[in-house]
Amino acid sequence: MSKENGSGRRSGPSLELALLDLPSAHPCHGCGQCCHYIATEIDNPSSFRDYDNLHWYLLHEDVCVYVDWEGDWFLEFRTTCRHLTPSRTCGIYEERPQICSEFSWDECEKSSDEPAWKYRFESYQELLDWLRKRRPKAYEKYMRARRKLVRKRREASGAASASPPPGA
Numbered sequence: 290m291s292k293e294n295g296s297g298r299r300s301g302p303s304l305e306l307a308l309l310d311l312p313s314a315h316p317c318h319g320c321g322q323c324c325h326y327i328a329t330e331i332d333n334p335s336s337f338r339d340y341d342n343l344h345w346y347l348l349h350e351d352v353c354v355y356v357d358w359e360g361d362w363f364l365e366f367r368t369t370c371r372h373l374t375p376s377r378t379c380g381i382y383e384e385r386p387q388i389c390s391e392f393s394w395d396e397c398e399k400s401s402d403e404p405a406w407k408y409r410f411e412s413y414q415e416l417l418d419w420l421r422k423r424r425p426k427a428y429e430k431y432m433r434a435r436r437k438l439v440r441k442r443r444e445a446s447g448a449a450s451a452s453p454p455p456g457a
């Protein structure tokens with residue numbers, strides 16, 4: 290498998306997703322699978338804020354976080370490129386971004402027998418389960434800080450609801 294670039298896509302031989310239909314034998318023919326997401330590299334989490342940002346990302350629909358085989362972390366958004374045509378070709382072939390032209394069709398997610406990720410989190414709970422198992426100290430520390438934060442918020446909202454409304 291070739292090295293991913295900073296956007297979570299593998300670079301290698303040029304993507305042959307042409308403006309017009311490709312020969313039916315071509316692996317990209319009728320596919321366009323790689324045009325349905327974007328991914329960007331994020332920091333390997335270490336602080337409360339890092340883990341809490343992952344929490345935030347994973348609360349959103351069609352967003353996931355994964356760790357690749359080199360241990361780099363990525364944020365993935367499942368969203369279709371506006372220029373993918375109904376016949377699954379690129380509508381802006383000559384003007385497409387460099388990252389698209391560098392994408393490898395012979396090692397892409399469709400052709401590779403190995404997924405692009407070692408770990409993948411589709412939900413906050415999946416992340417917590419992984420953290421508990423793989424980074425137990427970080428998990429304990431993060432959960433302690435979260436519990437404290439939630440307790441403070443609850444106390445603050447309890448105090449606010451107990452006080453008389455302004456002007457009463």
Ligand code: SF4
Pocket residue numbers: 304306316317318320321322323324392393394395397398399400
């Ligand atoms: S996922 Fe692979 S086979 Fe499909 S269009 Fe992209 S490069 Fe081609």
Ligand code: SF4
Pocket residue numbers: 306323324370371372373374378379380381382385386389
């Ligand atoms: S610009 Fe073209 S190759 Fe790049 S993601 Fe969009 S449809 Fe796919």
